[in-house]
Amino acid sequence: MGFVADQTRVIRSDDEQxxxxxxxxxxxVARSWGAQLNADDTHTGQLDALIARVAETxxxxxxxxxxxxxxxxxxxxxxSDYPGGIATEHPPLTDESATLHRRRRAFGAWSPDGELVAMxxxxxxxxxxxxxxxxxxxxxxxxxxxxxxKAASVKELLSDGVRVFRTGGSAENAGSLATxxxxxxxxxxxxxxxxxxxxxPFAGPPIDTAQRDGLRGVGLAVHPKGITPLxxxxxxxxxxxxxxxx
Ligand SMILES: CC(C)(COP(=O)(O)OP(=O)(O)OC[C@H]1O[C@@H](n2cnc3c(N)ncnc32)[C@H](O)[C@@H]1OP(=O)(O)O)[C@@H](O)C(=O)NCCC(=O)NCCS
Numbered sequence: 001m002g003f004v005a006d007q008t009r010v011i012r013s014d015d016e017q018x019x020x021x022x023x024x025x026x027x028x029v030a031r032s033w034g035a036q037l038n039a040d041d042t043h044t045g046q047l048d049a050l051i052a053r054v055a056e057t058x059x060x061x062x063x064x065x066x067x068x069x070x071x072x073x074x075x076x077x078x079x080s081d082y083p084g085g086i087a088t089e090h091p092p093l094t095d096e097s098a099t100l101h102r103r104r105r106a107f108g109a110w111s112p113d114g115e116l117v118a119m120x121x122x123x124x125x126x127x128x129x130x131x132x133x134x135x136x137x138x139x140x141x142x143x144x145x146x147x148x149x150k151a152a153s154v155k156e157l158l159s160d161g162v163r164v165f166r167t168g169g170s171a172e173n174a175g176s177l178a179t180x181x182x183x184x185x186x187x188x189x190x191x192x193x194x195x196x197x198x199x200x201p202f203a204g205p206p207i208d209t210a211q212r213d214g215l216r217g218v219g220l221a222v223h224p225k226g227i228t229p230l231x232x233x234x235x236x237x238x239x240x241x242x243x244x245x246x
Contacts, residue, residue, distance in 0.1 A: 006197055010087045013190040021194055030085030030193035031171035035185035039163040042154060042184055050151035050182065053144045058109035058117060060152045063100060067108065070116035071098045078135045084170025085193045090133050107153040109136075109145050118145045120153050129157050131167040134179070146179045154183060 009026070011018060022028075051060060063071065075093040082090045091097075100106055103125065109118040120134040131153075136146045154165055167185055169176035177187075 006195065008086055009194045009196075011192055011194060013192050015192075018192070024196075025198070026194040026196045028192050029195045030087060032084060032087045032168060032191045032193070033171060033177070033187045034166060034168040034189040034191070035180055035187045037154065037165040037167075037183065037185045039158055039165075042158060044155070046184060047151040047155045050144065050147045051155070054109065054148040057143065058111060058140075058145055058148070060107065060109045060148055062152075062156060063106040063108045063116075063119060065100055067106075067116065068095070068098045068100075071106065071108070071119055071121075074116050074119060074135065074137060078137065081135065081138070082133075082170075083172040087191055087193045088168070088170040088173070090135075104132075105153070105157070107149050107156065109140075109149050111140070118149045120146075120149045122153055122157065124157065124162065127161055127163040129153075129162045129165050131165075134176070141175070146175070147182045150179060150183045 008029075009021070010032075011021070013031075054060065072093055072095075075098070079090075079092055082088065097104075104121070104123055106119050106121045108116050108120075111117050115137075117140040118134075118136040121132040122129050123132055131150070134146055134150055136149075157165070165185070167180050169180070171177075171190075
C-alpha cells in the first residue's frame with residue numbers, strides 16, 4: 001500500500017538549503033515577501049495625503065471592542081479574497097482574535113451609512129508593530145481606502161512610540177504590494193513556499209500519524225498542518241510562526 005506524502009516548507013529565498021531542496025524534488029508553489037517601514041523614513045505629509053484622499057467617502061478611526069461584530073462580519077464576507085499559499089493565508093477572525101487591546105489594535109473605515117468597509121489589524125510588541133491583515137470590502141476596493149486605513153494606523157502608532165513597522169504578503173497580491181508601497185513600506189525579504197510530493201510505501205496509520213511518527217525520523221519534520229519552516233521566520237510570513245504580519 002502507498003500514499004502520497006505531501007509536505008510544505010516555507011523558506012527564505014536566500015536560504016542556503018534552497019538549491020538542495022529543489023534538486024531533491026521540492027517545487028516552488030508560492031512566493032511571498034516581507035516589508036518594513038522605519039519611523040525615521042515615514043513622511044507625515046504622505047500619510048496625511050493618503051488619509052485625506054478618502055476623507056469625503058469614509059470615516060477612518062481606530063476600532064474598539066464595541067466594533068467586534070462589524071469586524072467579524074467584514075472578515076466573513078471577504079474570507080476567500082486572500083491570494084497566495086499557506087505562507088500568507090488568513091485564518092478567519094474569531095471572537096478572540098478580534099478582541100482588541102494594547103498589543104492588538106485595529107483601524108477601520110466606515111461608510112456614510114455606518115458599515116465597516118475596511119480594516120487593518122496590527123500586533124504591537126513594544127516599539128514594533130506587525131500588520132496581521134488588511135482588508136477592504138469588495139465594492140470599496142481601488143478607491144484608496146486600503147491605503148487610507150494603513151496610513152492612519154501608521155500615523156497613530158507612530159505617535160504612540162512605534163519605531164518599526166512590518167508587513168508582508170503574497171507575490172500574487174498586486175493590490176497589497178501597491179498599497180503597502182504607497183504607505184512607504186519597502187520589501188526586505190522574500191519567501192518561497194516549497195512543496196514535495198512523493199510516493200511512500202506504507203501500510204499503517206493515517207497520514208498525520210505517519211508523518212509525525214515516521215517521516216520526522218528521516219529529517220522531514222512535519223508540523224501538524226503539514227508545514228515545516230526551515231528557518232526561523234523572523235518577521236516573515238508564516239501562518240503565525242511567532243505570530244506575524246500581511
Ligand atoms: C489589498 C487591498 C487591501 C487593497 O485595498 P484597496 O482599498 O483596494 O487599495 P487602494 O485603493 O487603497 O490602493 C492603494 C494603491 O494600490 C493600488 N492598487 C490597489 N489594488 C491594486 C491591484 N489589484 N493591482 C495593482 N494595484 C493596485 C492602487 O492603484 C493604489 O495605488 P496609488 O496609491 O498609486 O493610487 C484589497 O484589495 C483587499 O482587501 N484585498 C483582499 C484581501 C487582501 O488580499 N488583503 C491583503 C493581504 S492581508
